[in-house]
Amino acid sequence: MVDSSDIGVLVAGGGIGIAGFLPMSAVVLLARKGRMRPTVGKGMVAVAISFVFLMASFALMWALAPADVVVFAIGFLGGFLIMWAVLAAMTMSRRL
DSSP: OOOHHHHHHHHHHHHHHHHHHHHHHHHHHHHHHTSSOOOHHHHHHHHHHHHHHHHHHHHHHHHHOGGGHHHHHHHHHHHHHHHHHHHHHHHHSSOO
16 A cells, blocks of 8 residues: 555655766766766766765665665666656757
């Protein structure tokens, strides 16, 4: 069963997933618009920042509420994958 506390944890996980994707999307969109020269180093720094933020959030959730980790992980992955799809759609459009 899904209760109201699970929905809050799911939304929190989705928010963390979205926030964790922002460094990578910033690098891609800035490079795509020509405001930044794309390099492997900048991409790797964005991936590293994202990874550290996401893993720290996941570890904090595991330490504070281990019973809710699975629900948090579902929201976390959902938010991250939704942002991945949004970024893919944005980079494939001709508007940028």
